[in-house]
Amino acid sequence: MLKKKWAFTVLSGMLIFVLAVGAGTFALFSGTLSNANRFQAGTVQVDVNPEPMYYTADSHPGHSYPYNIETGLQFGGEALGGWAPGDEVPREMAISNSGSLDVIITGVHAEINLEPTPGGVAGLDQHDPRYQQFMDKINVVITDRTRDLLLYDGSLRGLLDGASGGDGGKAFNASEKFVIAAADDPRMIDFLVRMDKSADNDLQGVTWVFDFIFTAEQQRNNPDQPSANKSITGSVFESITHDAIAGALVDFGNGYFTTTNEDGVYLLEIPAGTYNASISAAGFQSKTVENIAILDPLTHHDFYLDRMVLAGTASGLITHALDGTGVSGLTIKFRSGHNTQSGDVIGSTTTGANGAYSISLPAGSYTGEIIDSHGLYITSYFNIVTVSGVDTPDQNASVSPLLGEGDWRIVLNWGRSPADLDAHLTGPKGNNGSDRFHVYYDNRSYYNPNGFFNRVLRAHLDRDDTNGYGPETVTITNQFQGVYRYSVHDYTNRNSNNSNALANSAATVTVFKGNHQIASFSVPSQKGTLWTVFEINGETITPKNMMSYVLNPNNPGPFSQNGESDLPATDAEIIARDVFTNPKDE
Amino acid sequence: MEIKRKLGMALATTALGAMLIGGGTFALFTSTASNEGNTFTAGTLTIEDVTGGAAFSQSLYFDNLAPGDSENATLTIRNTGSLDAFVKISGVTTSGALFEGDYPLSFSYDGATVVIPAGGTETFEISYSFPLEAGNEYQGATGTADINVQAVQVRNNDANNDGEPDSWN
Numbered sequence: 024m025l026k027k028k029w030a031f032t033v034l035s036g037m038l039i040f041v042l043a044v045g046a047g048t049f050a051l052f053s054g055t056l057s058n059a060n061r062f063q064a065g066t067v068q069v070d071v072n073p074e075p076m077y078y079t080a081d082s083h084p085g086h087s088y089p090y091n092i093e094t095g096l097q098f099g100g101e102a103l104g105g106w107a108p109g110d111e112v113p114r115e116m117a118i119s120n121s122g123s124l125d126v127i128i129t130g131v132h133a134e135i136n137l138e139p140t141p142g143g144v145a146g147l148d149q150h151d152p153r154y155q156q157f158m159d160k161i162n163v164v165i166t167d168r169t170r171d172l173l174l175y176d177g178s179l180r181g182l183l184d185g186a187s188g189g190d191g192g193k194a195f196n197a198s199e200k201f202v203i204a205a206a207d208d209p210r211m212i213d214f215l216v217r218m219d220k221s222a223d224n225d226l227q228g229v230t231w232v233f234d235f236i237f238t239a240e241q242q243r244n245n246p247d248q249p250s251a252n253k254s255i256t257g258s259v260f261e262s263i264t265h266d267a268i269a270g271a272l273v274d275f276g277n278g279y280f281t282t283t284n285e286d287g288v289y290l291l292e293i294p295a296g297t298y299n300a301s302i303s304a305a306g307f308q309s310k311t312v313e314n315i316a317i318l319d320p321l322t323h324h325d326f327y328l329d330r331m332v333l334a335g336t337a338s339g340l341i342t343h344a345l346d347g348t349g350v351s352g353l354t355i356k357f358r359s360g361h362n363t364q365s366g367d368v369i370g371s372t373t374t375g376a377n378g379a380y381s382i383s384l385p386a387g388s389y390t391g392e393i394i395d396s397h398g399l400y401i402t403s404y405f406n407i408v409t410v411s412g413v414d415t416p417d418q419n420a421s422v423s424p425l426l427g428e429g430d431w432r433i434v435l436n437w438g439r440s441p442a443d444l445d446a447h448l449t450g451p452k453g454n455n456g457s458d459r460f461h462v463y464y465d466n467r468s469y470y471n472p473n474g475f476f477n478r479v480l481r482a483h484l485d486r487d488d489t490n491g492y493g494p495e496t497v498t499i500t501n502q503f504q505g506v507y508r509y510s511v512h513d514y515t516n517r518n519s520n521n522s523n524a525l526a527n528s529a530a531t532v533t534v535f536k537g538n539h540q541i542a543s544f545s546v547p548s549q550k551g552t553l554w555t556v557f558e559i560n561g562e563t564i565t566p567k568n569m570m571s572y573v574l575n576p577n578n579p580g581p582f583s584q585n586g587e588s589d590l591p592a593t594d595a596e597i598i599a600r601d602v603f604t605n606p607k608d609e
Numbered sequence: 610m611e612i613k614r615k616l617g618m619a620l621a622t623t624a625l626g627a628m629l630i631g632g633g634t635f636a637l638f639t640s641t642a643s644n645e646g647n648t649f650t651a652g653t654l655t656i657e658d659v660t661g662g663a664a665f666s667q668s669l670y671f672d673n674l675a676p677g678d679s680e681n682a683t684l685t686i687r688n689t690g691s692l693d694a695f696v697k698i699s700g701v702t703t704s705g706a707l708f709e710g711d712y713p714l715s716f717s718y719d720g721a722t723v724v725i726p727a728g729g730t731e732t733f734e735i736s737y738s739f740p741l742e743a744g745n746e747y748q749g750a751t752g753t754a755d756i757n758v759q760a761v762q763v764r765n766n767d768a769n770n771d772g773e774p775d776s777w778n
Contacts, residue, residue: 052654052692052762053778055699057755058684060663062707062714062737064750065673122748123673243670244677244741 068122069203069239076114076214076235078140105228108160111217115168117209118237125204126239127249131165131175132192133182136232146232149188153225158183160222164215165193167201170254170320174199174212179233187233198292200249201320202242212237252292255315255322259283259302262327271304273326275315293317302326332385335409339418341378341393344434344496345485349378350422354394357382361406362543363390386411393422400424403533403540405436421494421533428537431499431559433509436492437530437546441515443489443607444530448482448497449594451505461597462497465605471503482507489514489607499559507559508594512573513552517602520572523550532556534564544568553595571595575603653690656725656760660685664735664756674707674714677741684733684756688725692762695774697722698733699759705752712740714752722773724763733758 120126139145147154158180165175175182175193183189195201203210214235242248259271267287274280275298281291283304297316303309307328315324343350353374358366369389372382382391386409393403405420421434435446445464452458452471460469460482467484481503485496499507511530516522530546534557542564544556551570558565573595664682665671671680688694701716708714718735725731735756739747759777766774 051766051774051776051778052652052690054654054656054690054694054760055758056656056658056686057702057757058658058660058664060665060671060682060754060756062665062674062705062752062754063672064707064739064743064747065670065675066748067745124675241675241677243675 065124065241066122067124067126067239067241068120069126069128069237070119070121071235071237072117072119072209076116077112077216106218108218108222109220111215114214114216116212116214116235118203118212119209120203120205120207120239123205125202125242127200127202127242127245127247128195128210128237129200129240129247130192130194130238131182131235132184132238133163133179133187133189133233133235134184135187136234138232140232144230144232146230153229154188154231156222157226157229157231158189160219160226162217162219164213164217166213166215167199167320168211168213170201172199172320182235183233192236195249197248198250198252200247202249203239250292251294253295253317253320253322254290254292255317255324256288256290257323257325258287259289259304259326259328260287261307262329265327268304268307268328271302271307271326271328274301274303275299275317276301300324300326302328304328306331308332332387333411334383335386335411336381336383336414337389337407337409337418338379338381338414338416339407339420340492341374341380342419342421342436342492342494343378344421344423344432344494347421347486347488347494349376350374350395350400351376351378352396353378353380353400353422354396355380355382356392356394357384357389357407358392359387359389361388361390362404364392364404382407382409384409391420393420395422398425401426401535401538401540403535404543405531405533406543406545417492417529419492420531421496423496423535425538426498426535427500429500429502430537431502432535433497433499434493434533434535435495435511435530436533437528439491441513441524441528442491443514444493444495444525444528445487445512445514445602446484446495446497447510447512447598448484448499448507449510449597450482450499450507451503454504456503456505459594459597461601463598463601464607465601502559502561504561508567509556509559510594510598511546511554511556512598512602514602514607516552517573518575519552520574521550522552525552525554526550526570530554542566553598555595573599573602575599652692652762654692654694654760654762655688655690656694656696656758657687657689658684658758659687659730665737671737674739676712676739676743676747679736679738681734681736684735684758685730686725686733686758686760687730688727688760691727692764693724693726694760695722695763695766695777696725696731696758696760698735699757701735702755702757703752706750707747707752708754710743710746712743712747714739714754716754716756718756724772725760 135149136146159178161179163179163182166173181190182192184192259268261268269283269285269287271283273289275293279293281289283289295318297314299311299313300315301311308331310328341350341353351374355372356368357370358368370382370384372380374380389407391405391407400422403422407418408415417438419436421436423432426432437444448462449459452460462469462482462484464487468480469482470478471481472479479501481501483498485498488495513525516524526546526548528546532544533540534542546554547568547570549570551572553571553573555567555569557567664684668680668682670678686696697720698718714737716735716737723731761774761777768775
């Protein structure tokens with residue numbers, strides 16, 4: 024409009040000229056373009072294999088007889104000589120998606136096929152009374168193998184469509200429908216066809232031909248989708264015995280949970296996804312299992328629960344075997360059971376200031392492995408116990424510095440009482456010597472020879488502990504040939520002949536040789552004041568573990584012992600003589 | 610072009626007047642001043658498709674359509690000329706079996722006019738829809754669709770000042 028007004032103004036002055044020009048002025052600068060697109064519709068196409076599943080020799084194009092006598096009713100689906108009442112023949116079918124779109128399998132039905140087979144055999148017409156009987160005497164079971172889900176179990180009549188005289192076939196419900204994506208592997212479907220035993224003679228020699236037909240629809244934009252839920256199943260077991268646990272709660276969160284049945288089996292439908300499952304049952308420790316992928320139609324997952332065991336705490340001190348001071352910074356790894364030096368570590372801790380440690384573990388017996396990351400101490404092992412809901416203190420052990428290759432070290436630890444247990448080492452004075460040396464609190468070292476310039480240390484009491492716990496430590500160097508005998512004496516109760524204090528002392532004896540712990544001993548549960556622990560002869564260590572009494576030989580009364588009689592009296596006599604001759608200052 | 614002619618006519622009229630006046634005098638000092646070198650260049654109006662290929666090539670299903678599918682695409686147009694331009698989608702030209710029959714693939718778009726300043730860029734939304742009612746006869750069918758875009762100068766072409774061109778050509 025504006026343009027036209029402007030043109031008119033000019034016309035008033037220059038009428039003829041502008042008219043001549045005005046005839047060509049209504050063109051405007053302009054442009055066009057186009058964006059080219061190509062579209063293609065997808066395809067829905069499913070195929071089945073094999074085809075047919077069930078056939079007879081006569082209906083086979085090559086007239087090959089399908090029955091394989093080796094494998095029974097498998098190959099072609101026909102019993103030798105044709106179907107007989109009572110025959111039951113399994114077959115499998117693979118449904119594959121050969122189209123470009125994901126499909127939903129929506130149902131299955133059967134149709135009569137009156138076309139002669141490739142072998143030239145035609146089936147019976149549906150109006151024949153024998154056809155009617157056949158429809159009712161043939162039972163068909165169809166199962167989705169992937170989900171182990173029954174899709175149809177009924178008569179052939181129920182599976183046939185109306186045009187074939189049947190009841191219309193089976194339309195799958197939402198949970199029976201399933202998807203085969205365009206790129207998926209074929210889906211395996213199991214068929215089991217059975218001819219009822221009540222089929223009568225009218226059916227003899229008659230042939231029927233049917234098509235089994237699965238129907239498919241595009242999945243995308245389909246308002247009737249299969250149930251999105253997947254299934255997960257499995258069992259809940261006791262972790263050690265693998266006994267099934269009934270009534271266990273299996274909870275995947277978001278309201279998806281179930282409990283195991285009397286056989287310990289659970290089954291749950293749940294949307295596809297990855298879940299953390301919480302498992303609990305009365306009398307068992309609850310457990311969470313993370314990242315369980317439930318993506319397949321049927322996922323199998325078993326769970327294992329440990330029986331409920333309340334934790335208890337064990338604590339104690341790890342001391343230096345030679346001076347009894349606490350050693351900090353040691354790692355202690357715990358394994359189940361006493362004297363267990365390998366296997367799963369179920370807990371660990373580190374000694375703190377003064378060598379103290381504390382560990383909470385389910386009630387039970389454990390072995391602690393003491394490791395010095397700096398390599399200054401021999402790795403050693405000690406036993407502990409934990410009691411449900413209770414602190415059990417004073418579970419001590421000692422660590423030994425590294426030893427010379429042929430040297431022995433024997434470390435005694437015990438509990439709070441008795442206050443004074445003593446280590447006694449007796450041994451040969453010289454190779455296989457019959458005279459015996461005795462190293463103990465009053466004679467801490469034995470040298471042989473023992474000259475001023477030529478003196479060789481043979482045995483040494485490194486530490487005498489007189490107020491409970493230990494350690495009390497003896498070291499053997501430059502070992503002579505012959506029997507060394509190591510004993511523990513209850514000095515506190517030295518005058519008793521009926522004491523069980525030593526038995527109740529929780530005393531342990533740990534033996535190191537070179538840089539290894541080679542033995543450990545726990546005090547027997549017998550009365551006595553002298554525990555003869557073991558003998559060493561050369562490289563051999565022989566446990567003794569005998570309890571006896573050491574009585575003052577200076578007092579009237581017989582020298583007695585209640586252990587085995589093979590204890591040489593001489594060593595016990597030496598100990599008795601020396602202890603009572605050289606009492607400690609009190 | 611018209612401006613040039615008008616100026617020419619004005620100059621001629623002035624010269625004629627000067628000559629008439631001059632005819633009544635004998636001699637006067639005179640002078641003329643010349644304004645030289647006036648240059649005029651016509652603008653350009655060009656639009657370019659800078660979508661980067663077919664608009665629907667980035668959509669999910671364009672080459673594997675199922676009935677019920679519908680998706681959007683964006684067409685990006687740049688004004689590469691020197692004049693501001695009115696621009697709109699003027700239509701879609703289709704061919705192929707996918708665009709035939711009772712339930713063909715169809716397009717929808719906003720045909721509104723947009724002003725793209727010189728050097729500017731604008732996007733245009735367009736969507737396709739494949740009816741859920743489309744039957745098996747469409748399986749595997751193909752078709753091509755050209756989305757057409759039209760442009761015209763803004764200046765001197767919007768007498769109502771309503772954002773719509775007075776004329777598209």
